Amino acid sequence: MAPSTKRKRDEEFPLAREDATQQPIASSLVRNTEEVSFPRGGASALTPLELKQVANEAASDVLFGNDKPVPETSRPKKKKKTTKKDKNEGAGSTESDSTTEKSSAIVHHIGFKNLKVGSYLLGQVSSISKNDIGVTFADGISGYVNMAHISEQFTTMLEDMDEDMEEKENKDDYDSSDDEAQDKINELPDLHNYFKIGQWLRSYVTVNTALETRTKKNHKKRIELSLEPSIVNTFAEEDLVKNCTIQCAVKSIEDHGAILDIGVDGFTGFISKSDVPNLNDLLPGTVFLGNITKKSDRTVTVNTVLANKKNKITQISAVDAVLPGQTVDLLCEEVSENGITGKSFGLVPGFIGSSHLRVFKQEDMKHKYAVGSNIQCRIIATLTTDDAERTLVLSTLPSIQSLDTSLSSIEALEAFPIGYTFESTKVLGVDSQYLYLKLNDDRVGRVHKSNVGTLESKDNLMARVLGFDAVDNIYEMTTNPDTVKLKYLRASDVPVGELLSGCEIINVSSSGIELKILNGQFTAKVPALHISDIRLVYPERKFKIASKVKGRVLAVDHRGTIFVTLKKSLVNIEDKDISLVSSYQTAEDIKSKGEKTVASVQKFTPSGAILTFFGGITGFLPNAEISEVYVKKPEQHLRLGQTVNVKLLNVDGENHRILASCKISSQKAQEQKEKIQDIIPGRTIMKVTVVEKAKESLVVEVADLGLRGVIYVGQLSDNRIENNRAAIKKIIIGSELEGLVIDKDTRTHIFNLSMKKSLIRDAKKQILPLTYEDIQKTDKSTPLNGYVKSISDKGIFVAFNGKFVGLVLPSYAAESRDIDISKMYYVNQSVTAHILRTDDDNKRFLLTLRGPADEKKKVVTEKNFEAIDPSIKSVEDFSFGKIVKCKIVGIKKNQLNVALADNIQGRIDVSEVFDNINSIENKKEPLSSFKKDEIIEARIIGTHDAKSHKFSSSPIQVTKGSILELSMKPSALKAKSYAPTELANVKVSDELVGYVNNYRNDVLWLTISPSLSARVSAFDLLEDEESLPENIENSFPIGSIIPVKVEGIDAEHNCVSAITKAHKAKTISDLVVSSKVPARISKVGDNYVLLDLGNKLTGISFATDALDDYSLSLEDTYRKKINKMVVATILSVDIEKKKINLSLRSDNPKTPLITSHSDINEGDIVHGIVKRVMDKGIFVYLSSKIDAFVPVSKLSDSYLKEWKKFYKPMQPVVGKVVQCEEDSRILLTLRESEINGEVQILKNYSTIQVGDIFNGSVKNVTDFGVFIKLDNTVNCSGLAHISEISDEKPEDISALFGPGDRVKAVVIKTNPEKKQLSLSLKASHFSKSSPVEKQNEKVEEDDEEIQFTNDIESDDDMDLDEEETKPKRDITSMSTDGLSLSTGFDWTAAILDQANEAESESEEEEDFTESKKHKHRRRREKIVEDKTIDINTRAPESVSDFERLIIGNPNSSVIWMNYMAFQLQLSEIDKAREIAERALKTINFREEAEKLNIWIAMLNLENTFGTSETLDDVFKRACQYMDSFTIHNKLISIYQMSQKLDAAADLLKATAKKFGAEKVSIWVTWGDFLITNNRKDEAASVLSNALKALPKRDHIEVVKKFAQLEFVKGEPEKGRSLFEGLISDASKRIDIWNVYIDQEMKIKEKTKVEDLFERVILKKLSKKQAKFFFNKWLEFEEASDDIKTSDYVKAKATEYVERNNKDE
DSSP: OOOHHHHHHHHSOGGGGTTTOOSOOOOOSOSSSSOOSOOTTSOOSSOHHHHHHHHHHHHHHHHHOOOOOOOTTTOOOOOOOOOHHHHHHGGGGHHHHHHHHHHHTOOSSOOTTTOOTTOEEEEEEEEEOSSEEEEEOGGGOEEEEEGGGSOHHHHHHHHHHHHHHHHHHHHOTTSOHHHHHHHHHHHSOOGGGTOOTTOEEEEEEEEEGGGSOOOSTTOOOOEEEEOOHHHHOOOOGGGOOTTOEEEEEEEEEOSSEEEEEOSSTTOEEEEEGGGSSOGGGOOTTOEEEEEEEEEETTEEEEESOOOOTTOBOOOOSSGGGOOTTOEEEEEEEEEOSSEEEEEETTTEEEEEEHHHHTOOOHHHHHHHSOTTOEEEEEEEEEEEOTTSOEEEEEEOOHHHHTTOOSOHHHHHHHHSOTTOEEEEEEEEEEOSSEEEEEOSSSOEEEEEGGGOOOOSOSSSEEEEEEEEETTTTEEEEEOOHHHHTOSOSSGGGSOTTOEEEEEEEEEEETTEEEEEETTTTEEEEEEGGGSOSSOOSOHHHHSOTTOEEEEEEEEEOTTOOEEEEOOHHHHTOOTTTSOOOOSHHHHHHHHHHTOEEEEEEEEEETTEEEEEOGGGOEEEEEGGGTOSSOOSOGGGTOOTTOEEEEEEEEEETTTTEEEEEOOOOHHHHHHHHHHHHHOOTTTOEEEEEEEEEOSSEEEEEOTTTOOEEEEEGGGSOSSOHHHHHHHHHHOOTTOEEEEEEEEEETTTTEEEEEOOHHHHHHHHHTOSOOSHHHHHHSOTTSOEEEEEEEEETTEEEEEEETTEEEEEOGGGTSSOTTSOHHHHOOTTOEEEEEEEEEETTTTEEEEESSOTTHHHHHHHHHHTOOBSSTTOOSGGGOOTTOEEEEEEEEEOSSEEEEEEETTEEEEEEGGGTOSOGGGOSOSSOGGGGOOTTOEEEEEEEEEEETTTTEEEOSOOOOOTTOEEEEEOOHHHHHSSSOOOOOGGGOOTTOEEEEEEEEEETTEEEEEEETTEEEEEEGGGSOSSTTOOOSOHHHHSOTTOEEEEEEEEEETTTTEEEEESSOOOOOOGGGOOTTOEEEEEEEEEOSSEEEEEEETTEEEEEEHHHHOSSTTSOHHHHHGGGTTOEEEEEEEEEETTTTEEEEEOOOSSOSSOOOOSGGGOOTTOEEEEEEEEEOSSEEEEESSSSOEEEEEGGGSOSSOOTTGGGGOOTTOEEEEEEEEEEETTEEEEEOOHHHHHTTTTOSBOTTTOOTTOEEEEEEEEEOSSEEEEEETTBSSOEEEEEGGGSOSSOOSOGGGTOOTTOEEEEEEEEEETTTTEEEEEOOGGGGOOOOHHHHHHHHHHHHHTTOOOOSOOOOOSOOOOOSSOOOOOSOGGGOOTTSOOSOOSOOSSGGGGGSTTHHHHOOTTOOOOOSSOHHHHHTTGGGOOOOOOOOTTTOOOOSHHHHHHHHHHOTTOHHHHHHHHHHHHHTTOHHHHHHHHHHHHHHSOTTOHHHHHHHHHHHHHHHHHHSOHHHHHHHHHHHHHHSOHHHHHHHHHHHHHHTTOHHHHHHHHHHHHHHHTTTOHHHHHHHHHHHHHTTOHHHHHHHHHHHHHHSOGGGHHHHHHHHHHHHHHHSOHHHHHHHHHHHHHHOTTOHHHHHHHHHHHHHTTOHHHHHHHHHHHTTSOOOHHHHHHHHHHHHHHHHHTTOHHHHHHHHHHHHHHHHHHHHHO
């Protein structure tokens, strides 16, 4: 009898021990006995004789079918789910159940999914590394053996080494730890001495990550193994018989052999010296597979002869003894197309696959292996099934039978390497996983089902080699045509130096670029130094994601990572001109030929530079070899990433060393030296070629000499630096330039060049001063052209060449000392100076940048000065804060244009006119009460920048052309000082008055003050859902007043978000079917309209739900209404899929709505839209839910040869109902004769009039014109003559039109008698002016008579509109009351260039223009629309808009989040995620608040659109990078907002557990959540837990907060109990009394409030505290209109004062 512990362990659930033990799964040999396993080394439950009898009985049962029912007592059966079918079938299901059990116990192929922990495998050593061994098994599966799992002896050796190291550290304290650690690594055993490639081993699976729960994003499949004999040899004493294959570990080496550890208790192994070829190769700890030859007492003798066919096991003591490596007989039970199924020892099911039989046809297998026969084979795997049963995988392959240690893969892959293509192969067979191919007479390949691909036929397949499985002795192949055709299979196959075109950029950062190459087959990396020849600070600006670039393969590392260079200096290399170094062998060849090659500077050292070549090869460039001149520091001559041409001086492949040189020949060096000496700065003009580009400079070279120079960006021209930076981008490498040498360095042979025409011109005339003598000869009135050398506090140094400079003092550099010259001038700026003074003694001179005529001009200006206000005598009198008189010269809708003096103008914004809006009579035109030429008083509050349209309050000099900002508010005129409202003075919930400035998309922009704007969403402008005006611009014209409430503050853009009413954000669950909602048209597709409902909700309206008239297209109906507001009706809401279907149809549509077949009758005329064109006819939309079918025979009265060309999807048609019995069977006819009938629905030749416009299809194209079939007519066609095709006669009509093309035509002539129509397609017929346009033209003609005065000398557009707006494209859609483009003050006629301004201008307004309006009307057509509008006034509308904004402000989370929202509106959720990841990488690490915003946005995104796994992943990452407590709180809020209450509760619990000991707020938040959601009992428990977790100092605070929550959201009585407890424990805390009283006052418990006041005034209070409580009590009683109690309070207060006075 076995011990009870053994039986108990076996009855446990088998998987419960998988990760806890290393012991194999318990035996299950005999199921009909009480004992289910056999203890090792002790008394067996069965004697060997009984065991033999059981095996024979089992074999007999299999052979003759003598299956007997198992007694009930034998083993409790597993509980199975009982289905209805099972109950009905009853006992009849026994046979099928047994079949299922048998099939489930069989494993055809080894894979990650069936390799459970505890499985045993026979494998071959395929790799040996520093720390582990790679073992390969059947079916290409590999695992790894760590050093600690080789053998007990090996582990002991490692432990001893560790102890020795500790002793050494304690002994040798003076040694460095780094050296010792290195010594330790060097002392680790070399596994190559213990194992050989090709060696066979038995292994035990300890870890299989494929079966573990995936917690990491990059979860990799990995199998870890153990070779320890004590684990892999699960033998009992009876199993240690001759021919048993056993795994051994060497314990020690003796004279005659080696003592072995076989892992069986009480037994030791021995191998004789004669059985080992070289005993010295056996080291202690070595593991090998042996064969038992003899057993005596407690010792077994083994050898390494495993190939003998007689080495077969015939009996076992338990199932545990059936292990891989043993040769056994398999009793054949079934032959299938996959292989042979049978049993070993009559007990253990096993399987031999067709690939291991090398017989692939089922008939051949049956012929060769009869059912009932024994097959000698070797076990290659012992696996555990889901039912904890053992199953075997076996093989009859000769290589496995003999355990051949030679690796056949080397020879096989030499014959047919990876990537080799077999043009024709024969299919041998197919099993559940593989297709087997015959490659030639003696080679077989297999194709995994994932690599089969789509095959046209199964004969003569083209296949490609993917690898070779040495264990199965078979080639891994692919027949997938896509893979077979690939140029390269693996990344390592891509040759270094390969030129790649069409590389797609997938990620860009400062650390490098990621590419998809070879049509997306591989991913490659571009190192930062190889992005460009010049260093790019923002590479993402040049390299856009998804754009295509050209590159060259730089290197491929051992991991298969491909590195690519995008540097043009390397990409554009011609292979025939220069050889590339890709290996040490190619380097040797280049050196021997004396050729040059290219390299990149990778790193600098004090002695030289490290170079990188192609193929990852590095070299060294010594300082002495960088240049012919002396080189002290290499970085002074080279830069990181620079491409250099080098000669190879020495190549040492063995030591991996290359020595390179940049030196040229000595003859050329002498020529360079002579040339540099001959150069005269300021006189020598040279022609050069551009060889390199940097961001701020060009490197140029003199042809043939190799002499190099630099042109800085500021020296490219006399233009401003912005123009020069634009110009340098256009210059390409190889361009030839000409410039003046302004400096040189004879030591380094480098010169500086200037291309400034002013300097070159003076140099050619030889008037450019080079010496002090030249200055002495120059008259003071002569202008001198130079450039700014440097700027300092002393002034500006102006240079005429590199070393000859003069000084300009600050007072002579600008008009005023208040001007910052460092901002006014920049280095290398072209300037014209005059000599101011000279110092002959020191040979120095001073210059002035102020011309000699400046003083005279100033006198003239002062003399002609005349102000509106008589008290103003000079320009200096216009000081900030001064109240002056001014004259109104123009009245706009949102500003008054005023004149203060000649050439000094001002503006008064509408926000600076009124103090009280109630006094304004006309709220929509508040400035209508003012009159032109009216004299008013106003206070100067700042200036207005005409170019940027920005307000500035900083005092600057008032000069000619200045625009002053004024205020005429009564409060501003009375106050001693005044400043307009600024953002700093505004907080959320403030109520402000706004004046409409402009309307863009769905946002109305308001002016709060000259320096502050507000934006209001169109959705917030509506009083109710049905009050949407047809034109928001008409309802809220420019200048109209809108009181608003601040909802949010945008400090970045200096504006606020506001609402006009109590706004509640709608969610999708709030939407009600059939209700009407406001919506903004965001996109018009071919068959749908996309609508924005606000609050991130998007709906869609299908064409039939969007059109009132089906004869019109969506394009014509809604394209002009994009970004306009409309009223939509909700048709359906799918909350789960977040889909909203809307209708835009009016209440009285022209095309009636058809919801079912009952809405129409046979003979009805219906309008529809073509859905799709089929071979048998066309389907037509009658509505979004109802379709109709038109057979080909019912399409037209006339014969249409190619009828499909005449019907396109979304084409409107008119038909007649032929049949309508049900919704799915509605038939129409489109025949004109049947439709028209007597009703005359369609027009005919007699009813068509000249001027009628039709849509139609081209019927025929001839040389003289186009025949067109007109829609909605009775088979009417017309001719558009070639002269009527377009305004310019086309050369080839057939190139423009083809049969079936859709066109729009106008009738120009009819002949009903001959049934002829003349048509025209000219565009001019469709662009005639509408009445509205004609009226506008009349207004403009009247405006031409107005004369303008007060000319201003300015060429800039100086519109003073606070917000820049976008011009409207369609004039006819505007009305005279609409929003104008530029609503600010205008100093030029540029405002009239905008078409809409002409409509909104009044005849009596006056602008300051240079000439009459009609001069500018001729220019109006040439105005180009400017789309570079500030984000404050124009929401981005495309990806390019957002990318442009990001480049300008990469750290703005607002832009990034808007970009994400934009993608979400388009349902591009993955792109929104990518944008969020880009934002986190792009935003500077110091901008924590901005990064936090992005993390919160990501949490919101995943909560709304993602899964719980993606949300959890983002949450964990956010906690790692940001403050964990903050992220927890944010996610809690997100859960609550999205009504995920269970998730919020779980997170609150986890957060409180993590932070509860230090954060009071988390407990309060948790309590708030519970009380709000009516879980009040849990709230009490949370408070109790809070008091346990928090320190005592926080107890009062948390109890107070909970008490307040009870008053506000819970039960006030509980709140009172908590407060009473507080004031009893801390009665001196007056603040608690105050809060308690406040809570009672809020719920208006008058009696309780009075009681509390009575109690608190009895406390010991200070005079200040007593006064506070009495005042509060009195105010409460007065608010309650309780006069009696008010008098009582006063009396109590008097009594209190008198009592305290007496005490004092």
